[in-house]
Structures are given as C-alpha cells and as structure tokens.
Amino acid sequence: MTPAGHAGIKAGAAGQLNVLPAFSYPKASVLFCDAERASLGVFRRVGDRMVCEHLASAALPQTRAEAGFQSTPELVATLASLRSEAAAREPLVLLLPSHLSLCKHLRLPRVDARKRAKLASFEAAQKLPCPLTEVVWDTVSAGGDAASQELVLAAVRTTVMLPWCEAVAAAGFRLQQVVPFPLALLAGCRRAHRFSAEPALVLHVGAKAATLLLADASRFAVRTWLLAPEAEQAGNTERLAQEITRSVLHLRAEGSLGDPRLLLLAGETTVRLCDAVLLASRLDVPVRA
Numbered sequence: 001m002t003p004a005g006h007a008g009i010k011a012g013a014a015g016q017l018n019v020l021p022a023f024s025y026p027k028a029s030v031l032f033c034d035a036e037r038a039s040l041g042v043f044r045r046v047g048d049r050m051v052c053e054h055l056a057s058a059a060l061p062q063t064r065a066e067a068g069f070q071s072t073p074e075l076v077a078t079l080a081s082l083r084s085e086a087a088a089r090e091p092l093v094l095l096l097p098s099h100l101s102l103c104k105h106l107r108l109p110r111v112d113a114r115k116r117a118k119l120a121s122f123e124a125a126q127k128l129p130c131p132l133t134e135v136v137w138d139t140v141s142a143g144g145d146a147a148s149q150e151l152v153l154a155a156v157r158t159t160v161m162l163p164w165c166e167a168v169a170a171a172g173f174r175l176q177q178v179v180p181f182p183l184a185l186l187a188g189c190r191r192a193h194r195f196s197a198e199p200a201l202v203l204h205v206g207a208k209a210a211t212l213l214l215a216d217a218s219r220f221a222v223r224t225w226l227l228a229p230e231a232e233q234a235g236n237t238e239r240l241a242q243e244i245t246r247s248v249l250h251l252r253a254e255g256s257l258g259d260p261r262l263l264l265l266a267g268e269t270t271v272r273l274c275d276a277v278l279l280a281s282r283l284d285v286p287v288r289a
Contacts, residue, residue, distance in 0.1 A: 005161055006289070017040060021050070021078045021173055022186075023213075025045065025091060025176075026044070026045050027042075027043070027044050027045070028042075028043055028090075028091055028092070028093060028176075029041065029042050029043070029086070029090070029091075029092045029093070029173070030043060030092075030095060030184075031079070031082070031093070031094050031095065031168065031173070032095040032097070032181070032184075032193060033060065033094070033095070033096070033164070034097045034206050034207045034208070035060075035097065035206070035207035035208045036059065036060060036207050037058065037059055037060060037207075038057065038058055038060055038078060038079060038082060039055065039056070039057040040055070040056050040057075040082040040083070040085075040086045040214050041054070041055045041086075042054040042055075042086050042087065048191075048273075049191070050191065054086045054087065055086070055232045056082050056085045056086040058078050058081060058082055059078075060075065060078060060195050061074035061075055061078060062261065070107060071163045071164075071166040071167040072167075075167045076170045076171050077116070077171075078166050079107050079167060079168060079173070080170075080171040080172055081173035083171055083172050083173060084172075090173075090174045090176075091174055091175070091177070092168065092173040092174060092175050092176055093176060093177045093178075093179060093184075094164065094165075094168055094175060094177070094178045094179070095179055095180075095181050095184045096156055096160075096161070096164065096178060096179070096180055096181060097181050097206055097207070097208070097209065098180070098204075098206055098208075098209040098210070098211045098224040099206070099207075099208040099209035099224075099226060100156060100157075100160050101154060101155065101156045101180035101181065101182070102128065102129075102155045102156075102226045103152055103153065103154050103155075103180065103182055103183075103217040103223075103224065103248065104124075104127040104128070104152070104153040105142070105150065105151070105153070105221060105254040105255070106120060106123045106124075106127070106139065106150070106151040106152070106153055106156075107149070107150050107151075108120065108123070108147055108148065108149045108151065109147065109148055109149070110144065110146065110147055110149050111149075113210060116139060116149065117183055117257030120139050120151060120153070123153070124137055124139075124153055124155070127153060128153075128155055130157070134157060134158060135155040135156060135157055135158060136155070136156050136158055136161050136178075137150050137151075137153060137154065137155035138154055138196070139151040139152065139153050139154070140152050140154070140183060142219060142220050142221065143218055143219030143220070143255060143256065144219075145256075148255075150219065150256070151221060152183070152220075152221075154180045154182075154183060156178070156180065161178060164178075165178070181211065182211050182213070182222045182224060183203075183205070183222075185202065185204055185211055185213060185214065185266060186202075186213055186220055186222070188266075189202050189213065189215070189264065189266065190215075193264060194218045195215055195216050196216065196217055197216055197217055198216065198258065198261040198262075199214050199215060199216045199257045199258050199261065200214075200215060200216070200260055200261060200262040200263070200264060201213065201214055201244070201248070201260040201262065201263040201285070202215065202263075202264045202266055203240070203244065203263060203264070203265055203270060203274070204258065204266040204267050204270055205227070205240070205265065205267070205269055205270040205273050205274065206227075206269070208226060208227060209224050209225060209227060210224065210225055210227055210240065210243070211223075211224045212243075212244060212247050214223070214248065214250070214252065214255060214257050215257075216257060216258075219255050219256065219257060220255060221251040221252075221254040221255030221257060222251075223250060223251055225247075226245060236273055237273075237274050237275040237278045237279060237280075238278070239263055240274060240279070241278070241279055241283060242284035244263075244279075244283060245282070245283065248260060260285055261285060261286075262285055262286050262287075262288065263280070263285050263286070263287045264284060264287075264288055264289075265287065265288065265289045270279050271289045276288075276289065
C-alpha cells in the first residue's frame with residue numbers, strides 16, 4: 001500500500017504492496033505502532049542484510065484509543081519525539097498491527113496481470129466484511145502452481161489508515177509505504193531464517209492480536225486472531241497451543257502446504273509470554289526463539 005501523501009489514499013484503492021518493505025531501500029526507517037507503544041527503527045542495507053543503526057520506543061497516549069484513531073496533538077508529539085531521538089532516515093515504512101488489518105487468502109486461475117487484477121477486485125468484494133469503498137487494500141503473491149495463483153489479500157479501513165498517515169506526516173516523516181504487520185513479519189523472517197521445502201511456523205504475540213505464519217521456501221499462509229485482555233490471559237501458552245493446532249489445519253489448506261517441522265517465536269514479548277517447552281510438547285515440533 002503506497003500512499004502519495006495521506007491525501008492520495010482513496011477508499012477502495014489497490015496500490016503496490018511490497019513483501020519486502022524496508023529491505024528494498026539502501027536506508028530507511030520503520031515505524032511500528034501497536035496498541036500501547038510505538039517503536040522506530042533506523043536501518044541500513046549492507047549486502048543482503050539489514051543493519052539496525054538505532055532503535056527507539058515510546059508509550060502511545062491513552063487518549064488515542066478514546067479519540068477513535070484521530071490524529072491528536074499528543075500522538076503527533078510522541079511520534080515527533082521518536083523521529084528526533086532516532087534521527088530517522090527517509091523514506092518511512094509504517095507497519096500497522098495485526099488487529100487493525102485483515103488478511104484473506106485468494107486462489108485464482110493463472111492469467112495475465114490485467115485479468116488477475118480484475119479477478120482480485122471481484123474476490124476482494126466477496127471476501128471482505130465491508131464495501132471496498134471503505135478500505136484500502138492490496139494483494140501479494142503467496143505461491144501457486146501451473147494452473148493457479150495463490151494471493152494474500154490485505155485490507156485496512158480507510159478510517160483507520162488516514163488518521164495514522166496524517167499523524168505521521170504531522171510528526172515530520174515522509175511516509176513511503178504502509179504495510180500490514182503480518183507481511184512485514186514474513187519479510188523479516190525470510191531475511192533472518194532460511195526456509196526450506198519443509199514448512200515452518202512463525203508465531204508473534206502482540207498487544208491485542210497474535211499472528212501465525214506457515215511458510216516454506218516459496219509459499220506462505222497467514223492467520224491472525226484477537227487475544228483475550230491481559231487480565232484474562234492465565235494459561236496463555238495452553239490457549240496459544242490450542243489455537244495454533246486449529247490454525248495449522250486451516251493454513252495448510254489455504255496455502256497448499258505440508259505439516260510444519262519447526263515453530264519460531266518472533267519478538268521479545270512472544271518469547272517472554274510463551275513457555276517454549278510446553279508449546280513443543282503440545283505441538284510435537286521443535287520451538288526456537
């Protein structure tokens with residue numbers, strides 16, 4: 001999703017969505033805003049690696065949620081402080097958390113790009129729980145074979161995306177791209193882990209939602225789900241194991257993938273909240289941080 005300034009974002013628009021967002025730029029900043037914190041990383045590409053030159057984080061103002069995702073002065077001030085502290089580089093890639101975006105799987109016949117765009121638009125209208133006029137959406141390739149193409153459809157409500165773009169611009173950033181977190185997670189994992197023909201799972205636990213990827217060297221499938229409030233998360237690992245077990249059956253069918261041979265825990269919060277030994281015993285796969 002490539003905004004030409006926040007005024008250029010239109011409901012129903014399908015722009016270019018890059019699976020490797022910041023990794024295609026020599027230098028870039030990545031801003032990730034979850035429900036409670038905003039984190040800004042400044043990256044420099046060295047060969048095929050991304051080197052993090054600076055990382056800063058700040059709590060988001062509580063008034064943000066009460067305002068219904070409006071670009072409040074408090075939110076702008078928080079983002080501006082991060083920009084100043086991290087000496088942010090341009091361009092900026094904004095990652096929207098899983099609980100603010102929606103991902104759906106599409107399977108289309110293998111046709112040329114023009115016909116694929118028309119089919120994707122038709123399927124998006126069928127799959128999304130709201131009219132296309134109310135969202136910004138795009139698709140990315142998730143695999144396929146000689147007869148069919150597998151795509152992941154990613155959508156964000158315009159009423160969510162526009163205030164974030166306005167706040168980022170008001171804080172002094174030059175926004176280049178907006179990417180749903182599940183696709184950024186895939187991009188980062190493909191850089192850090194060499195996927196083989198045998199699929200692996202990737203789990204990330206955020207403030208409000210969990211993201212699960214099932215991926216091999218050329219294909220992937222994704223599912224997200226909302227988490228219970230923190231006060232109700234007793235037995236969190238058991239709940240996650242049950243949800244992962246159910247999700248694997250769904251992801252295998254969506255992505256034409258086999259059984260996972262490994263589970264990767266992504267992010268410090270995920271590692272802290274999950275009992276790796278218990279997950280390994282429940283899922284019968286090795287678990288690595």
